[in-house]
Amino acid sequence: MKRVFPILAILTALLLSYGLYLALVVAPTEQTMGDVQRIFYYHVPSAWTAFLLFSLNFLASIQYLVRRNPFSDRLASVVVIAIAVLTCIGAYVVTLPEGVEKSAVATTGIGIALLYFGIRKFFSEQGTDILALVTAEVGVVFCTVVLVTGPLWARPVWGIWWTWDIRLTSTLVLWLIYLSYLMLRRFSDSGQTPVLAAALAVFGALDVPLVYFSIWIFRTQHPQPVIGGGGSIDPRMLHVLLINWLAFLSFAGLVCWSRYRLEVLQREVEEAQALDSLADARGTR
Amino acid sequence: MSLLSSITLVTVQKDIRLEWRSKDVLNAMLFFALLVVVVFSFSFDPDAEESRQIAGGLVWVAFLFAAVVALNQTWARELRNQVLDAYRISPAPANALFLAKAVGNFLFVSVLEALMTPLFIVFYKLRALGPGWQLIPIALLGTWALVVNGTFFAAMSLRTRSREIMLLLLFPISIPALLAMVNATTAVLVGEASAKFWIVLLGTYDVVFTIACLFLFETVLHAE
Numbered sequence: 001m002k003r004v005f006p007i008l009a010i011l012t013a014l015l016l017s018y019g020l021y022l023a024l025v026v027a028p029t030e031q032t033m034g035d036v037q038r039i040f041y042y043h044v045p046s047a048w049t050a051f052l053l054f055s056l057n058f059l060a061s062i063q064y065l066v067r068r069n070p071f072s073d074r075l076a077s078v079v080v081i082a083i084a085v086l087t088c089i090g091a092y093v094v095t096l097p098e099g100v101e102k103s104a105v106a107t108t109g110i111g112i113a114l115l116y117f118g119i120r121k122f123f124s125e126q127g128t129d130i131l132a133l134v135t136a137e138v139g140v141v142f143c144t145v146v147l148v149t150g151p152l153w154a155r156p157v158w159g160i161w162w163t164w165d166i167r168l169t170s171t172l173v174l175w176l177i178y179l180s181y182l183m184l185r186r187f188s189d190s191g192q193t194p195v196l197a198a199a200l201a202v203f204g205a206l207d208v209p210l211v212y213f214s215i216w217i218f219r220t221q222h223p224q225p226v227i228g229g230g231g232s233i234d235p236r237m238l239h240v241l242l243i244n245w246l247a248f249l250s251f252a253g254l255v256c257w258s259r260y261r262l263e264v265l266q267r268e269v270e271e272a273q274a275l276d277s278l279a280d281a282r283g284t285r
Numbered sequence: 286m287s288l289l290s291s292i293t294l295v296t297v298q299k300d301i302r303l304e305w306r307s308k309d310v311l312n313a314m315l316f317f318a319l320l321v322v323v324v325f326s327f328s329f330d331p332d333a334e335e336s337r338q339i340a341g342g343l344v345w346v347a348f349l350f351a352a353v354v355a356l357n358q359t360w361a362r363e364l365r366n367q368v369l370d371a372y373r374i375s376p377a378p379a380n381a382l383f384l385a386k387a388v389g390n391f392l393f394v395s396v397l398e399a400l401m402t403p404l405f406i407v408f409y410k411l412r413a414l415g416p417g418w419q420l421i422p423i424a425l426l427g428t429w430a431l432v433v434n435g436t437f438f439a440a441m442s443l444r445t446r447s448r449e450i451m452l453l454l455l456f457p458i459s460i461p462a463l464l465a466m467v468n469a470t471t472a473v474l475v476g477e478a479s480a481k482f483w484i485v486l487l488g489t490y491d492v493v494f495t496i497a498c499l500f501l502f503e504t505v506l507h508a509e
Contacts, residue, residue, distance in 0.1 A: 180456075196445075
């Protein structure tokens with residue numbers, strides 16, 4: 001186990017540098033935007049990674065809440081399976097908006113269920129809480145990257161730094177929600193923090209679709225999603241994008257893993273200290 | 286069900302009686318909202334056309350911050366003499382307490398809104414160009430949206446080191462509701478676009494978060 005971490009770290013570093021080389025040198029220059037477009041290879045993979053991490057946070061928080069009671073645990077499992085099955089059936093029965101692939105919707109449904117049961121199998125009750133904390137922290141970092149690179153690109157291309165567009169606004173709100181999540185964890189006393197934080201994570205996740213729809217009626221300025229959406233992309237660019245995403249994902253996974261181990265150690269230390277002071281108190285009495 | 290509703294009713298009555306005798310919350314809220322109205326009117330001095338455009342935002346900012354006063358007081362009252370602890374060990378359903386607190390806050394903020402609206406009309410020379418009756422459902426749904434999540438987060442902030450974190454949690458989550466309230470109010474005042482979409486969105490927000498609060502409140506109240 002101790003050897004795995006450095007090996008993964010070296011692999012990630014190699015992958016990241018290869019991704020950088022591809023993005024700056026190999027990828028073809030975009031016709032109208034020029035070299036500015038290359039920021040896309042950092043912006044989009046960060047966004048996908050951040051959203052994935054926030055979804056993990058939501059699933060882990062749900063897990064933490066339902067596991068406190070066996071009945072709700074079983075109920076949640078049934079609900080998750082039902083959602084996965086309904087999305088699969090729905091993807092092929094309901095007429096989807098133009099540009100949305102049936103298989104993409106079905107895969108998302110199955111992916112959510114797989115992630116949920118993966119977390120359920122591999123993490124203890126305390127493990128899900130640590131996972132939620134870690135994914136929120138790393139997710140906020142990646143979301144910050146998205147919010148910084150976005151305006152850098154928008155200024156030369158759109159001529160403005162910021163606009164209240166649907167994707168920009170929902171990303172900003174998402175970032176605010178998870179920032180308040182981290183604040184809550186910082187301000188709260190240790191014993192009750194996990195429950196409160198998990199409850200807030202559920203609220204935040206419920207809020208995201210509402211934010212999305214509330215800005216939906218304003219016309220969107222953001223480029224259409226290139227994958228599973230209406231836009232099209234040069235296959236060479238897509239290749240670079242996916243390599244970069246892989247690099248970012250493994251980087252995020254690596255950071256999460258080391259942060260996870262750190263948090264586990266910290267909790268062990270705190271527990272040992274608490275036990276120590278208890279023993280001291282008994283000894284002096 | 287009858288147990289839930291009777292406990293809710295008794296708690297609401299108790300809160301109203303307390304408020305009627307002390308008028309702590311209402312006075313603080315009124316003073317705060319009055320300050321906002323006067324300061325903004327004084328510094329912008331808008332004509333009727335301008336104020337139509339900005340009033341939606343102004344009114345709801347004033348009500349939001351005034352509501353925070355009520356929300357902070359909600360649970361502080363129950364901490365004296367360990368009333369909340371007594372409640373937690375009693376067999377009464379937790380949701381009855383939550384509903385009572387939310388309804389109480391809803392009533393206090395509604396009273397505030399009823400008192401403040403004439404002042405807003407006078408200071409900002411407001412006259413709705415759209416269907417004015419729509420402001421009533423907007424006010425009711427919007428107030429509930431603020432109050433239901435606010436009551437929940439106030440209960441959460443009881444267990445943190447700083448009570449002020451309540452506003453920090455409430456604001457990002459309430460963004461869709463705030464957007465809907467402000468845009469609906471502006472739409473009615475200006476009378477150019479329909480407010481229907483925003484009212485439906487507010488209704489959805491209310492339903493979703495009321496259910497979420499009722500599901501999670503017991504867990505949060507008993508969090509140890």
